[in-house]
Amino acid sequence: MKIIVSVKQVPARDSNLRVASGGKWLDDSDLSYEINEPDAFALEEALQLKDAQGGEVVVVCAGPERAGSTIREALAKGADRGIHLVLPEDAVLDALSTARLLRHAVKNEAPDLILTGLQSDDLGYGQTGVVLAELLGYAHATIIMQVEVLDGALRVKRELEDGWFQYVTLPMPAVLAIQSGIKKLRYATLMGIKRAKMKPVETILAASLGLELGRAAIERVYLPARSKQSQILTGAPEQVAAQLVEKLKFEARVL
Amino acid sequence: MSVLVIVEQRAGGLNRMSLETLAGGAKVADGMGVALEAAVLGHDVAEVAETVAAFGPAKTYTVEHELLREYTPDGFTKALEQLIRAKQPAVVLFPHTYQVRDFAPKLATRFGRALVSDAVDIKMDGGHPRFVRQLFQGKLNADVSSNAGGAEFVSLQAGAFRAAEASGAKGEVEAFRVELEARDIRTKPEAPFREAQRSVDLSSADMIVSVGRGIKEKENLPLVEALADALGAELAASRPICDNGWLPMERQVGSSGQTVAPKVYFAVGISGAIQHLVGMKGAKTVVAINSDENAPIFEVADYGIVGDLFQVVPALTAAIKKAKA
Secondary structure (H helix, E strand, C coil), rough: EEEEEEEEEEEEECCCCCCCCCCCCCCCCCCCCCHHHHHHHHHHHHHHHHHHHEEEEEEEEEHHHHHHHHHHHHHCCCCCCEEEEEEECCCCCCEEEEEEHHHHCCCCCCEEEEECCCCCCCCCCHHHHHHHHHHHEEEEEEEEEEEEEEECCEEEEEECCCCEEEEEEEECCCEEEECCCCCCCCCCHHHHHHHHHCCCCEEEHHHHHHCCCCCCCEEEEEECCCEEEEEECCCCCHHHHHHHHHHHHHCCCCC | CEEEEEEEEEECEECCHHHHHHHHHHHHHHHHHCCEEEEEECCCHHHHHHHHHCCCCCCEEECHHHCCCCHHHHHHHHHHHHHHHHCCCCCCECCCHHHHHHHHHHHHHHHHCEEEEEEEEEEEECCCEEEEEEEHHCEEEEECCCEEEEEEEEEEEECCCCCCCCCCCCCEEEEECCCCHHHCCCEEECCEEECCCCCHHHHHEEEEEEEEECCCCCHHHHHHHHHHHHHHCCEEECCCHCCCCCCHHHEEECCCECCCCCCCEECCCCCCCCHHHHHHHCCCCEEEEECCCCHHHHCCCCCECCCCCHHHHHHHHHHHHHHCC
């Protein structure tokens, strides 16, 4: 079984986000980056399917030069090879453009299955896998909690709202958007990290593909306004604790 | 030209977020000076359409077909593609439900457009809509606007608008015929089901202590458990804690977990992504403890403590024990 996993590199979760002068994007001068966590779950599911079924896991990533480290990390965890669609450092694409790029990398691979995370932690579109499926003419399913491989088809468990679930059967090739938490994530081993250095990564300059790439139509980025008038308590831990208990008792009257 | 709202129904019941989307649609339609219309898809939706017609749209289309009885992305996309090509709306609005997330990007792609997903507000500017989206899990907002031609596709987050209210006048209901064939539909859905009954009902809890990523490790959970015990509160968590298996899924608060409305809600080390906020915004009083002063949880908190939870929580537990003694 040939599985492609699409991953993204995003600013690290604990980043101190500052809006760049001009107000259209972030000041990225002191940001560090990591794999988009939902994509780490897609990778884990792909690796476990390969462990069970045999085959190959190929990691595809559209991002600037620095995103190469995220591909290496995936290779260290057990993916077999990588494809890096290299974008300019300041590219912020809409989901349709990202999917067009990924389609280009994927179309000659003829995979059985493509996995993505549910959404990215930076732009949060939650669409790339679905759009990619449409561009490739593949069936898709989203918010997947469990994958069972049948003969030429998949039976997957979808999460619905309010604690409801549903099994869906769909033909391969297919695209699945994996729900976070589907499996426990593995760590790369030292041996894996060593082996990753030898694994092939194909790099393709996005600009060389002649595709129409739309920049996300962001006019302005800003800190959200507070909708509630919150009281921020300050002081040493014992002081704020005592203040809070007073407020909860006499102001909010909930204690 | 119109603003077309795609409402969602299940077994004849109207999804509540659909009424919020109708309110958002009314704002855009008024601002653009065009008609508000709605569409309901399914097998037997005439009754739901009559309900929808009372909530503002000048016209409500019923899109009925045997193959739309159960939701499939192929069936819904093909049916809506036909409706949109025929009616040429300027803006197509959806409630940002799990179902919409599954097919709306596919539908927008058929029109060469990128869906503006999960908008939390709409600003009208000289007859042109501008949509507000959250970035970085709610830490930043972005104004998004498109001047490309053709229909604009937008989904609205839960709570973005107050639900539309029934107006005195009732709009027209009109059937729109679609052509679908069984071979168009590749996915075979089975009947939805619920896992074993929940043993924890957070929805009726008076006090909840909820823990997030800030707790760092499972080994640190006793810290918040002690706070919950001191208060006599239920323990809950944001999604990542349950994804990691540190607490059972049934203790999760948020769009994919339980919706709660306690008298007081302590958010400990929870940044406040929108998926979490929609599950706890009914709380009467919210206390947030977080080391990041820009964490979105402070936007909904009545009392905020910017600090290290590993110091603040034990101090708070001690203060509560003392107050109760």
